Amino acid sequence: MVHSIFAILLSHLLLVLELSTPSLVLAQDAPSQPDVVFVQSANAEIRKEPKMNAESILNLNRGDQLTVISKSGIWLQVQMGETKGWISKLFTSPNRPIGNAELTNQEVQDQSRVSRKRPKPKTVSAATRGLVAGKRGKEEEKYKRDPSAIKRIEKLKVKETEVDSFIKDGNLQ
């Protein structure tokens, strides 16, 4: 009797332990361990305390991997090498950052792959409008499109060197 109770308790304990461990299914969405984050910001620091005005103790680079010790509001207590301190979670990501250039290269490759199965021009234009024939709804009329304005906006993006000068002139960081 005692044995059977012990066996039931032990087996259930093991089951609970197993269920409390992150499952492999969950791991698909977050291949990195949950207690690891990556620096997303181009300039970030580890601070002595969870305050923006606290002393900076380590400068970080984009992509640096940090081990999370604890969390408090927008702050993560982290460790990198021997250094322990705090960083705002707003400057981190659970995923290793993917650069824009990397994405662009990928898109070029993808387009060449897709081009082999290029659809009829009419289908593309309907699809890229986000609509299909006969599906133009009230919303489309409510918010009419202006793709040329967005093209122009994209062209007006300032150069990095201009931003550098602007920051320097304004005595900003």
Add this chain to the structure above:
Amino acid sequence: MTYLRIWIFNISVFALLNCSTPPLTEEEHKERLRAQIEEEVHVGKMMAERLAGHFGAFFKNPRLVRYVNLVGQTILRHSARPEITYYFAILDTEEINAFATPGGYVFVTRGLLTKIRSEDELAGVLAHEIAHINEKHMYSQIKKDREVSSSETLVRMMSRGGSQMGEAVATMVNKGLDILVEDGLGKEKEFEADWAGSVYVSAVGYDPWALKSYLERIKTQLSTVKVAKTHPPFEERIAAFEKFLKQNGLKAVDNRHLLHRFSLNMSQRERTSL
């Protein structure tokens, strides 16, 4: 016999838990992220096209457009998501408002610019919008709850004329525009964007308290118009913002030296030479 059954049951559960699909490799995970970003940017761009169509984009004053761009890109030096490109633009309307669409498009209205009194305030407004993009406030609300496989993204399927996918994008775009223009993202997300924005501006040296000054100035003017519908009550928002600034060591910064270039770029003449 009883505990033999229990053990068999438990072993089966263990097996089930551990024999599910193997975890994604680093490359597969990267490919999945690429697919998701591709979709986010595509949907955001379509929303941006409609916002520009709805309000009209303002280009008449290139100096002002450039200044908004420079302030926006300055904030991004510390807070950009590296995988997307951000764009800043002005909408040609007297309405006092700002918008962000997923994937990196930020808009301020001409009406809003007439109410701004410093570069720090402009930075505060733009950072709030950047935070909506970075925290995916809009995108997480509109995207369909579904898996995007790494090899067959929504955008690629759409480019082959997939009618269902075209509808899915159209639904997301329309839903997003309704949130932006009519319904709002909700109180919590607006608070979060205020808070995140203050951290962003502080990291580059702008005054994180400037947004509070701006909100206090416009609260009386906006209580009856659209922005009041899409944003939380000003008193509550300002109180929550002030509490956050104090709790997180976000001290006021004296950037009086920026007033000169602000007035050069944003003088009344510049703002109304439309």
